[in-house]
Amino acid sequence: MTVDYSMLSLGDSASFPESHALLDNARRRGEVVIVTGNRTEEALERLGDTGRYKAVVIELGTQCLGVYTGEARGEEGSNLLGFARFRLGDDPPTNLIELVRQPATRPAAIDAARAVFESAGFKVALCKDVPGRIVDRLVRPYYNAALRRLDESLASASDLDTTLKLGLGYPEGPIGLLERSGLHHHYDVTQALYEASGDTAYAPARRAQVAKRRTLAAARTQEWTERKLDQPTD
Amino acid sequence: MLPSALREGSGARERNRVTSEFFALFGTTEHSFMIQTIGVAGSGTMGAGIAIVAARAGFRTIVYDTAQAALERARNQTEAFFARSVERKRLTREQADRALAVLQGTTDIDALAQCDIVIEAVFEDLKVKHALLGKLDRVCPPSTLFASNTSTLSITEIAAGSGRDERVVGMHFCLPAQLMRLVEMSPGLRTSEETFATAWAFCQALGQVPVKTKDNPGFILNYFLIPFNNDVIRMVEAGLAEPADIDLAIKTALGYAMGPLELLDLVGLDTHLLVAEALYAGTHEPRAAVPALVRRMIAAGHLGRKSGQGFYKYSGSAMFGA
Numbered sequence: 051m052t053v054d055y056s057m058l059s060l061g062d063s064a065s066f067p068e069s070h071a072l073l074d075n076a077r078r079r080g081e082v083v084i085v086t087g088n089r090t091e092e093a094l095e096r097l098g099d100t101g102r103y104k105a106v107v108i109e110l111g112t113q114c115l116g117v118y119t120g121e122a123r124g125e126e127g128s129n130l131l132g133f134a135r136f137r138l139g140d141d142p143p144t145n146l147i148e149l150v151r152q153p154a155t156r157p158a159a160i161d162a163a164r165a166v167f168e169s170a171g172f173k174v175a176l177c178k179d180v181p182g183r184i185v186d187r188l189v190r191p192y193y194n195a196a197l198r199r200l201d202e203s204l205a206s207a208s209d210l211d212t213t214l215k216l217g218l219g220y221p222e223g224p225i226g227l228l229e230r231s232g233l234h235h236h237y238d239v240t241q242a243l244y245e246a247s248g249d250t251a252y253a254p255a256r257r258a259q260v261a262k263r264r265t266l267a268a269a270r271t272q273e274w275t276e277r278k279l280d281q282p283t284d
Numbered sequence: 285m286l287p288s289a290l291r292e293g294s295g296a297r298e299r300n301r302v303t304s305e306f307f308a309l310f311g312t313t314e315h316s317f318m319i320q321t322i323g324v325a326g327s328g329t330m331g332a333g334i335a336i337v338a339a340r341a342g343f344r345t346i347v348y349d350t351a352q353a354a355l356e357r358a359r360n361q362t363e364a365f366f367a368r369s370v371e372r373k374r375l376t377r378e379q380a381d382r383a384l385a386v387l388q389g390t391t392d393i394d395a396l397a398q399c400d401i402v403i404e405a406v407f408e409d410l411k412v413k414h415a416l417l418g419k420l421d422r423v424c425p426p427s428t429l430f431a432s433n434t435s436t437l438s439i440t441e442i443a444a445g446s447g448r449d450e451r452v453v454g455m456h457f458c459l460p461a462q463l464m465r466l467v468e469m470s471p472g473l474r475t476s477e478e479t480f481a482t483a484w485a486f487c488q489a490l491g492q493v494p495v496k497t498k499d500n501p502g503f504i505l506n507y508f509l510i511p512f513n514n515d516v517i518r519m520v521e522a523g524l525a526e527p528a529d530i531d532l533a534i535k536t537a538l539g540y541a542m543g544p545l546e547l548l549d550l551v552g553l554d555t556h557l558l559v560a561e562a563l564y565a566g567t568h569e570p571r572a573a574v575p576a577l578v579r580r581m582i583a584a585g586h587l588g589r590k591s592g593q594g595f596y597k598y599s600g601s602a603m604f605g606a
Contacts (some may be wrong), residue, residue, distance in 0.1 A: 136537040146536040175533035177525040184525050184533040188544075191571060194514045205504055209495040213504040214467035216493055217458045223537040224508075251571060 051165040052257065053104070054080035060083050061087035065109050065135035065143055082162050084133075085109060090118060100130060101282030105159035106141035107131045107149075107166070112186075112242035115150050115179045127154025131163050135172070136185050147172045148183040181237075181246035190252055196224035197255035233261035319429075321485045323348060323399035327389065327415055330433055333461030334361055335589060338403075340375070340462075341490045343530075347389045349395055355389035362387065365462060379444075397423050400410035403455060405433040406591040409564060413437070414445030421447035429479055431455040435506050436562035437498045440472035449474040449582035453483040456503055457492075465524040467504040469494045501566025508562045511571035513556060520595065521577040527595040549594035553578055553587050 057076040059066075063086040066073060071228045072084070081104040085093045090108055100106045106129060108118055115132035132150030137143040151160055160176065167174050178182045178227040196214075200207055212222020228236050237258040254262070322338040324331050326426050327349040335358070338345040349355050353394050366380040375383075397401055402420055406412055415432055424430075430452045432442050443452035454470030471480045487494040497503045502510060505585020520527055548556055564572040579593070581587070588594035 144537050146533055148533060164550075166385070173532055173536040174526065175529040175536070177529060177533075178523070180524055184519070184530055185537045187524075187539070188512065188515050188519065188530075188534065191515060192508055195508060195511065195571075199507070203494065203498065204500055204507070205497045209497065212493065213466060213468060213495045213497070214508060216507040217464065217468075218509065219541050255343060 051161065052160050052169065053082055053165045055082040055084055055166045056080040057084050057086065059086045060093045060096075063109060064111060065085045065133070065138060066268060067143070070170065072167070072172075075170065081105070081128045081153045082107065084166065101128070103129060104162045105129050105131060105156075107133050107163045107230035110134045110150060110183075111202050112181070112239060112246070113131065113179065114246070115152060119152065122154075125154055127152035129156050129159040131155060132179065133163070133167070134183065138227070139235030142233045145171070145173055146185070148185065149174050149176045150179050150183060151176060152179050171243060173281050174264070182243050182252075186239055186243065190243060192234070193224050193228055193236055194240060194253070194258075197228070197257045200225060201256060228258075233258050234265040235260035295478045311462060312353065319400040319482070319489070320344060321346065321399045323396040323402035323424075324405060325349075325394060325420070326405040326407075327351075327354045327403065329483040330457065330459065330461055332358035332361055333459070334403055334405055334433065334457050335387060335461075336365060336383070337457070337490050337492065339383040340379075342382070342384045342386065343490075345393055346399060347387070348391070348393055350391060351392055355391065357387055359387075375389070378540040384451075392527055393419055394424055396420060397425070399424060399428055399481070401431060403431040403433055405457075408434060408558065410437055410441060410445070410448045413442050415495070417442070417446040417452075426451075429453065429483060431483060433457055436502055436559055438472070438501070438566070443510065444472070450476040451479045452479070453479055453565065455483060455487065456505070464584065466503060466505075467492045467494050468497050470497050470499045470503055472499050500574070505528050506559055506563060507567075510556075510560045511569065512576055513544055513548055514560060514571055514573070515546070517575045517577055520545070521575055540578040545595040549588035549596055549598075551588065552590055553581050553594060557582060 054077050056079055057073060058192065059238065061194050063284055066086055076221050083097060083103050083106045085106065086109045094100065095255055097106065108115065108130065110132040115130070116126065119126060119128065126168050135143040136146040136148060149167070182190065196210060200210060204237050205213070207225040211226050214220050214223045216259065237254045240254040240258060244254065305456045312454055321344045322336065324345065324347045327347050331347060335340035335345050335347045335537060347355065347358065363384065366375065366384060369375040370377050371381050399566060402424065405414055408567065413432065420430060430446055430448065432439060432452065432454055433456055434442060434454065436497045439452065439454040446452050449472060452472055453475050454468065456468040457463035459467050469484055484494050495504065499523060500507060519525060519530060527545040531545050534540055534543050557574055560572060564574065573594055585591050586593045589598050592598050
């Protein structure tokens with residue numbers, strides 16, 4: 051199934067920070083519009099009547115698609131879908147597209163959106179419009195538990211990681227993975243999921259909170275230093 | 285390379301190396317490391333796998349089971365395993381023959397009297413383990429160490445019924461033990477330092493990778509795996525995504541070799557229920573509670589690969605629906 055598509059990119063995109071075949075192969079006009087970036091409301095305003103497209107697919111961060119489409123008694127759905135290219139903190143984006151549907155999303159819109167992403171080489175997993183979609187919804191409580199149990203001295207960080215790598219064949223243990231990809235990013239995701247779900251399994255673990263505070267403090271220090279350097283000297 | 289035939293040739297050198305590391309690590313005396321004969325109580329999947337590991341490392345290994353048929357089944361599986369190892373050039377024929385030669389089965393518990401360490405791999409029930417260890421305590425000399433392969437029960441509680449709680453240690457091998465190198469080592473509250481150190485060195489001499497964990501429900505592996513799998517099952521239960529989409533997402537995003545639902549089908553929903561119930565009983569953590577879908581699937585006979593249907597349908601070794 052070949053589908054012509056166009057891109058509308060406004061603002062920063064976590065899914066496509068760099069060039070990609072999906073962006074390169076887009077046309078000026080198409081049956082499907084992929085909206086990337088974090089200025090989604092503005093992009094939708096520019097698109098005008100979205101109903102004239104087979105599908106409009108909106109990049110999501112930690113928010114739900116319903117924020118843009120509205121929701122109605124669990125019967126919502128149209129030709130608007132959401133998507134996110136999964137990435138873990140500072141790691142580059144992966145090859146996974148989580149495609150977000152609502153209860154009454156048109157099957158033809160889902161098929162068209164899936165075809166566009168698959169034509170660019172992505173693996174596409176379809177899920178409902180829930181906080182965390184598939185991957186973050188499943189792995190963030192596990193990462194939180196690992197950080198908490200490290201605080202409670204269940205085992206050393208290296209023994210925790212070794213156990214989960216050797217015991218389950220995971221390529222990386224949770225502690226090493228979070229340290230490498232940025233613990234403060236874990237804070238950002240879990241705080242958003244905790245606010246959206248109210249589930250304490252998502253409440254950011256202490257170590258993630260510390261990392262976030264240190265990141266903010268470092269940013270403030272840098273800003274203060276730069277401002278001081280900019281000031282004229284007598 | 286596996287430390288084979290520890291009592292001769294290159295095996296002796298390997299044993300000397302392990303022993304030296306042991307002294308350096310724990311600063312104890314040489315007589316502490318005198319393990320030569322291993323007992324394995326229980327010849328089910330785990331027991332048979334542990335016996336393969338011990339025999340392959342060159343230790344004289346005695347497998348005890350109350351059922352002769354279970355011993356024979358384990359022996360056949362073991363011979364088939366070693367034959368495959370030779371075919372795949374992981375062992376030479378001589379190494380396989382040597383391992384089979386040091387491995388024996390018995391229904392007579394008195395045969396374990398000569399063991400320096402007995403690893404129990406019987407049913408995950410405290411009463412069953414207490415009954416076994418009570419008998420072993422009467423059979424074995426006071427110097428014999430007892431190790432438990434429990435995956436969820438407390439080592440301290442198991443040790444309390446052993447008659448020698450200072451000489452009991454947790455040694456949780458991963459399934460399948462003959463292929464997985466990880467062993468979770470856990471001391472109970474009354475386990476002596478010497479017992480733990482000796483068991484640790486023995487684990488290394490087996491060619492395994494020990495990790496130390498507290499005597500905590502589920503230790504490390506199951507403490508994290510069972511709630512994660514429960515969350516995955518709840519996602520299916522709530523209809524948030526199809527099993528194939530969940531597995532695809534996890535494998536693509538995180539580089540896991542198997543999706544969580546593929547793994548659950550392989551392990552079996554009935555096995556997952558047993559382990560999860562034990563973990564929940566020990567922690568009362570909400571994520572450890574077994575989702576209702578598990579019991580419904582078991583009632584429907586959807587146990588996973590072994591019944592032909594779990595989260596996926598199977599025909600022979602082929603998978604449908606993925």
